[in-house]
Amino acid sequence: MKTLITIANYEAFYLDELEGNLTEEQSAELHCFLLEHPELAISVDSLPYLESNELLPVFEKALLYAFNPASEITLENIPYAIIAQQEGVLTKKQTEQLAELIRNNPTIDTTPYPTLVAPKLSHPNKEQLKKQTSRIVPIRWLSIGAVAAGIALIVTFNSKQTIPVEKHKHVKMLANQPIRSHKKNSEKTPKKLEAKQQGLISVNSYISCSFPKPVTPVEQVHIHEKPIEPQIILPENPIENVPTVVLNELNPQTNGLIIQNNAANNDDVLALVTSIIATKLNTPIDYKITKANGNEKGEIYFKIGRFEFSRKVSK
Amino acid sequence: MTTNDYNKAVEDYADPIYRYAVSMMRNKMLAEDIVQETFAKVWVKHEQIQAEKIKSYLFTTAYHCAIDSLKKEQKTSTIDDTDVTDQRENSHHFDLQAQLHEALDKLPSIQKSVVLLRDYEGYSYSEIAAITELNESQVKVYIFRARQTLKNYIRKIELIA
Structure with missing residues (x-):
């Protein structure tokens, strides 16, 4: 392929490239040419920095040449060299060249370029x-x-409100149902027997009595949506078949049973x-x-999420 | 970046960004909007931003916000810069700095932006290139053009005076 771009005409191609007038083939050739001639100091990266309709002024071209580390400082690019020196981007060699040019040409304006000083302003609503x-x-x-403490x-x-209750084989309680009151039961107990019972208890609380007493009074209150009264099923001849009820006897087995019942209710x-x-709080x-x-x-002991609560309880 | 890092960034960089925005927009209200928008955008992505890169990220965001805002303002109306001018007239550096900032307004927004980043914040060419998404050569050329224009403007005023 014949090479179109040479040292003699590359500037025209360069300008055309900036203006977007080159074909893809010509553009690629220009890029290759510039890569092959680094001494021209035109970086391929710098090509798109001007808008396509902006012509490259002479001094801009000088600027492009001036601040490559390999470029030489001349009278043509000296204004930019002075800026470059102020900016601290000149090489040692370029700095020496600039100093020599200034010495040889005392008419050159070496006044430093002004720099901006930030005004003392503060943002009025920084805290916001x-x-x-x-x-x-x-x-x-x-x-x-708070919920845990409530529970x-x-x-x-x-x-603390539970009192031991003995299960009787003739008294069928619905499993896990609370006993609200014993008034009805006590009403059903014959008055004479009740009096005897009271008397016996007052004499010796550990004496076994043989009077029929199917249900022991219970003062146990539990929260249930629908309390159910206990069902008492008596045999045909209750006096003969009702077994002895031992009052205030602390039978460990019975106690254990009651505890289990209470625990079940709790x-x-x-x-x-x-x-x-748990549903409400997720x-x-x-x-x-x-x-x-x-x-x-x-x-x-309670554990709600990360919160733990425990309390020792005495007997 | 944590919330504490973000708050520290507000403490450290709200003022520099505000100054940059005021100089770009020539209007304090618009500058406050730009600062607000900048920090709001940074907060949205604060978990992905590294704390040590926050300054660069903030100025990049502020730069884009300012450029967008300038484009909008140019379409709708001219910016009222009286409040900023009044502030500068009270300054002891009125003579040179006021004239320089006046000259700054004559520059294209991109030149204005790079020279502000260079002079106000002392960013290097590579940092400015990263913020403005230009290459270093372009930044260098824009800064040199801006300096030349500013110097010529000051020289003209001195000749007139």
Whole structure:
């Protein structure tokens, strides 16, 4: 391929390139030419810096030549060389050339180029641009803590109001149903027997009595949506078949049974309350209740999200 | 970048960006808008921005906001620069600096921007090139042209006076 671009005519091609008048082939050839002639000091990267319709003035061309580290300082580009010196971009060799030119041509204007000084202005609302670093989480955890304390109180008071109840084979209680009141039961007890019972209790609380008493009074209050009265099914001859009821006897087995029943009721209440709270807060809730046993204290433990609450409970 | 880093960036760079924006826009209200917009954009991406590159990121954003705003203003109306002029008239450097800033307004926005970044913030050519998305040669040429224009303007005024 015949080379069109030479040292003699490259400037015309260069200007045409800047104006966008070259074909793709000519443009590629110009780029190759410039890469092959670094002494011309026209960087290929610098080609698109002017708008296509802007002609390159003579002094701009001088500027392009002037501040390549390989360029020489001449009278033509000396104004830009002075700026370059002020900007600190001249090489040592160029600085010496500039100094020599100034010495030889005292008429050259060497006045430093003015630089701008930033005015003393401050942004009037700087604080409004800042963002809050504190988080809203603590408020949420406070509420969770309050809920946890509430649940703990419910559990504490529920467990203190239970009185041992002996299950009787003739008294069928619906499983896990609370006994609201014993008034109706006591009304059904014959008055004479009731009087005897009171008398016996006053004499010796540990004496076994043989009078029929199908239901032991219970003062147990539990929160249920629909309390159900206990069903008492008596045999055909209740006096013969009703077994002995031992009052105030602290039978460990019986106690254990009652505790299990109470625990079952408490678990129901807690499961209901915790599930509601967990749903509302969208936070997992875990709890564990350990009853007091002998010398060891019981413990109520709650974990709501990251918040943990525990309380020792005496017997 | 954390929220604390962001707040520190506001503390450190709100004023320089505001000064840059005032000089670019010649209007304090518009400059405040540019600062607000700049920090809002940075906040949106603050988790992806490295704290040590925040200054460059802020000035790049401010530069683009200022250029966009200037284009809009040129389409709608001329900018009222009285408030900025009044401020400078109270300055002790009124003579030279006021004239220089007056001359600055005669420059094309790109030249104005690069010379402000160079003189106000002392950015290197490569840093200015990164902010303005030009190459270093272009930045150099724009700065040299701007300096030449400013000097010629001052010289003319001195001759008239």
